[in-house]
Amino acid sequence: xxxxxxxxxxxxxxxxxxxxxxxxxxxxxxxxxxxxxxxxxxxxxxxxxxxxxxxxxxxxxxxxxxxxxxxxxxxxxxxxxxxxxxxxxxxxxxxxxxxxxxxxxxxxxxxxxxxxxxxxxxxxxxxxxxxxxxxxxxxxxxxxxxxxxxxxxxxxxxxxxxxxxxxxxxxxxxxxxxxxxxxxxxxxxxxxxxxxxxxxxxxxxxxxxxxxxxxxxxxxxxxxxxxxxxxxxxxxxxxxxxxxxxxxxxxxxxxxxxxxxxxxxxxxxxxxxxxxxxxxxxxxxxxxxxxxxxxxxxxxxxxxxxxxxxxxxxxxxxxxxxxxxxxxxxxxxxxxxxxxxxxxxxxxxxxxxxxxxxxxxxxxxxxxxx
Numbered sequence: 001x002x003x004x005x006x007x008x009x010x011x012x013x014x015x016x017x018x019x020x021x022x023x024x025x026x027x028x029x030x031x032x033x034x035x036x037x038x039x040x041x042x043x044x045x046x047x048x049x050x051x052x053x054x055x056x057x058x059x060x061x062x063x064x065x066x067x068x069x070x071x072x073x074x075x076x077x078x079x080x081x082x083x084x085x086x087x088x089x090x091x092x093x094x095x096x097x098x099x100x101x102x103x104x105x106x107x108x109x110x111x112x113x114x115x116x117x118x119x120x121x122x123x124x125x126x127x128x129x130x131x132x133x134x135x136x137x138x139x140x141x142x143x144x145x146x147x148x149x150x151x152x153x154x155x156x157x158x159x160x161x162x163x164x165x166x167x168x169x170x171x172x173x174x175x176x177x178x179x180x181x182x183x184x185x186x187x188x189x190x191x192x193x194x195x196x197x198x199x200x201x202x203x204x205x206x207x208x209x210x211x212x213x214x215x216x217x218x219x220x221x222x223x224x225x226x227x228x229x230x231x232x233x234x235x236x237x238x239x240x241x242x243x244x245x246x247x248x249x250x251x252x253x254x255x256x257x258x259x260x261x262x263x264x265x266x267x268x269x270x271x272x273x274x275x276x277x278x279x280x281x282x283x284x285x286x287x288x289x290x291x292x293x294x295x296x297x298x299x300x301x302x303x304x305x306x307x308x309x310x311x312x313x314x315x316x317x318x319x320x321x322x323x324x325x326x327x328x329x330x331x332x333x334x335x336x337x338x339x340x341x342x343x344x345x346x347x348x349x350x351x352x353x354x355x356x357x358x359x360x361x362x363x364x365x366x367x368x369x370x
Contacts, residue, residue, distance in 0.1 A: 002035075002037055003035070003036050003037065003367075003370055004036070004037040004038075004039065004058070004095065004097040004098075005031065005036050005037070005038055005039070005097055005098055005099075005100055005370060006039045006041065006092055006095070006097050006098065006099040006100065007024075007028065007038055007039070007040050007041065007099075007100045007102065008041045008042075008088065008092075008099065008100070008101045008102060008106040009021075009024050009040065009041065009042040009043070009102045009106065010042075010043060010079075010083060010102055010103045010105040010106050011024075011042060011043060011044075011045070011047065012042045012043075012044050012047035012048075012049075012050060012053075012062070013025040013028060013040075013042065013053070014047075014050040014052045014053050016194065017243065017267075018213045018243065019213070019291070019292045019293070020103070020125060022191075022192065022193060022194065022292050023123075023125070023171075023191040023192045023193070023292065024102050024192065025192065026191075026192030026193055026194055026359055027191075027192035027359070027362070027363060027366075028040065028053075028056055028057070028192075029056055029192070029359070030192060030359035030360060030362065030363045031363055031366075031367075032056040032057070033360075034360075034363060034367060036367070036370070037058045038056065038057040038058055039057065039058055039059050039061075039095065039097065040053060040057045040059070040060045040061065041061045041063065041088055041091060041092070042060070042061070042062060042063070043062075043063050043064070043065040043082075043083045043085075043106075044062045044063065044064060044065065045064075045065040045067065049062055061088075061091055063083075063085040063087065063088055064085065065082050065083055066082060067082050072147075072150075075154070076108070076154065076158055077104075077128075077151055077154040077155045077158050078147075078151055078154075079104075079105045079128075079151070079155075080104065080105060080107065080108050080158060081108075083105055083106055083108055084108040084109075088108075088109065089109050089112060089114070089115075092109065092115065093114060093115075096118070098118065098119035098120070098121065098166075098370050099115070099118055099119070099120050099121070100121045100122075100123065100169075100366075101120065101121070101122045101123065101165075102123050102125075103122075103123060103124070103125045103128075104122070104124065104125075104128050104155065104158070104159065104161075104162075107122060107158075107161055107162075110122065110161050110162075110164050110165060111161050111164040118166075119166045119167075119369075119370070120164065120165050120166050120167075121165065121166060121167045121168070121169055121366070121369065122162060122165045122167075122168050122169065123169045123171075123189065124162075124168055124169065124170045124171060124175055124179055125171055126171065126175065126290075127175060127178055128155045128159070129152045129153075129155040129156035129159065131286065132148050132149075132151045132152035132155060133148075133149075133152045134218075134285075134286045135148040135217055135218070136148035136149040136152060138217070138221060138285070139217060144217075162179070162182075162183045163183055165183070165185065166185065166369070167185050167186070167187060167369050168183060168185060168186040168187075169186075169187060169188075169189035169365070169366060170186050170187070170188060170189065171188075171189065171190070171191055171290045172188075172290050172312075172313035172314055173188065173313045173314070173315075174287070174312060174313030175313060176188050187365050187369070188365065189362065189363075189365055189366055190290070190357060190362040191290050191292055191295070191362070192359055192362065192363075193292055193295050193296065193299075193357075193359065194296070195295070195296065195299035195300065195353075196354075196358070196359075197299075197350075197354060198298075198299050198300075198346065198349045198350045198353055198354060199275065199299065199300050200275075200299070200300065200301060200302060200341065200345075200346045200349060201275055201276070201302065201341070202340065202341055202342065202343055202346060203302075203340050203341060204278050204302075204339075204340050204341065205276050205277045205278030205279075205302055206237065206276070206278065207236070207237040207238065207239050207276075207277055207278065208234070208236055208237070208238045208239070208277060208278060208279045208281050208333065209238075209239050209240075209241060209273055209274065209277035209279070209280050209281065209301075210222065210223060210226055210238070210239070210240045210241070210280075210281050210282065210283075211240075211241045211242055211270060211273065211274060211280070211282075211293055211296075211297070212242045212282075212293055213242055213243045213244070214240065214242040214243060214244060214245035214246060214249055214263075215243055215244035215245070215246060218284065218285075218286050219242070220246050220248060220249060221285060222282075222283045222284055222285070223240050223245075223249050223252075224248060224249065224252055225283055225285075225326070226238065226240070226281065226283065227240075227249070227252040227253060227255075227256065227259065228252065229326035230281075230326055230329055230330055230333070231256050231258060231259050232255075232256055233330060234258075234330060234333055234334075235258070236258065236278075236333070236337055237258050237259075237260070238256075238258055238259045238260075238281075239259075239260050239261075239262055239273060239277070240253060240259065240260075240261045240262070241261070241262035241265055241270060241273050242262075242263075242264075242265075242270075243264055244263070244264065245261055245263050249261065271300060274296065274297055274300045274301045275300050275301060277301055277302065278302055278303065278336070278337060278341075279302065279303045279304075279305050279333060279336055279337070280297035280301040280302070280303065280304045280305070281305050281306075281329070281333070282294055282297060282304060282305070282306045282307075282310055283306065283307040283310070283323075283329065284306075284307055284309050284310045285307065285309060286309060287308075287309035287312040287313070290313070290314065291310055294306065294310055294311070294314075294316060294320075295316075295353075295357065298316065298319055298320075298349055298353060299349070299353060302341035303321060303336045303339075303341060304319065304320045304321070305320065305321045305322075305323065305329060305332050305333065305336065306320045306321070306322055306323075307322070307323065307324065307329075308322055308324060315352075315356075319345075319348070319349055319352075321336065
């Protein structure tokens with residue numbers, strides 16, 4: 001018997017060029033390859049309709065996301081209020097298939113009485129109000145601080161909508177514990193990603209790489225931390241690579257002769273940068289969700305050096321070197337630049353990652369509840 005699934009996505013998941021949509025797209029692909037018939041509903045803002053999505057889905061619906069400031073006055077979080085197209089509800093009611101909501105962002109209709117009898121699964125990409133609280137604490141902009149703080153309060157209140165979900169698919173062990181305690185019915189659903197096999201190179205590389213979407217506040221903070229606290233004191237080349245680096249990153253990088261910025265590299269170029277780096281340096285200061293850039297570096301790069309927040313709630317710490325602060329990170333770098341990446345380390349990654357983190361095994365818990 002054929003299995004069908006409605007998926008409501010917060011954005012058009014192609015191209016898969018940043019964390020959230022990478023998770024969505026490669027889960028779609030894996031589900032399609034497993035024989036699940038997908039009816040995709042996605043909110044479009046700044047992204048075109050995709051022929052690639054048509055190839056893996058039974059049908060694809062696009063909805064506009066009006067982001068007028070008037071939505072700020074809604075009692076619902078802005079990220080939810082701007083994804084509330086009534087035609088979405090109409091389309092969901094055209095069939096009786098389970099509904100998979102990608103993120104709290106997409107849950108405007110989760111508690112609608114017309115969907116009471118449906119199987120409804122919510123993908124929790126992180127604990128959203130914790131994420132926004134973190135942004136509010138760290139931003140230097142007064143207006144952004146107000147926005148993030150208000151959004152965090154609204155998200156904390158709106159999160160109670162999850163009691164209407166049949167299941168919650170959390171992205172990390174820490175998040176499973178949080179949602180299970182509050183709402184029950186939670187299982188671990190590891191993220192979708194583009195990697196099939198471990199392709200790490202042995203030996204040594206000639207630079208240290210930080211790779212991320214450089215337009216987001218969280219990643220800008222990490223990049224500036226490297227530029228201000230680590231790169232000036234390490235006699236080794238650094239490359240910062242990723243999407244739309246901010247003016248602050250560009251300006252700060254110009255102060256250091258050993259730093260270069262690769263803006264908006266194509267996928268092939270980013271793969272080469274990760275593979276040829278000696279160290280993938282990945283600090284973060286937000287212990288929320290699951291950082292896909294770490295998984296990508298472990299599949300394709302040599303040494304991975306991270307802060308504790310990067311591996312919190314995962315089981316990936318055994319494959320990483322960890323530094324709690326700038327001094328510990330610099331100490332680890334001093335040690336690692338003198339070492340070759342060994343075949344034993346490559347094989348250890350293969351043993352775990354190709355089995356426990358493959359997209360095929362990742363979707364098994366989801367297929368069980370459909």
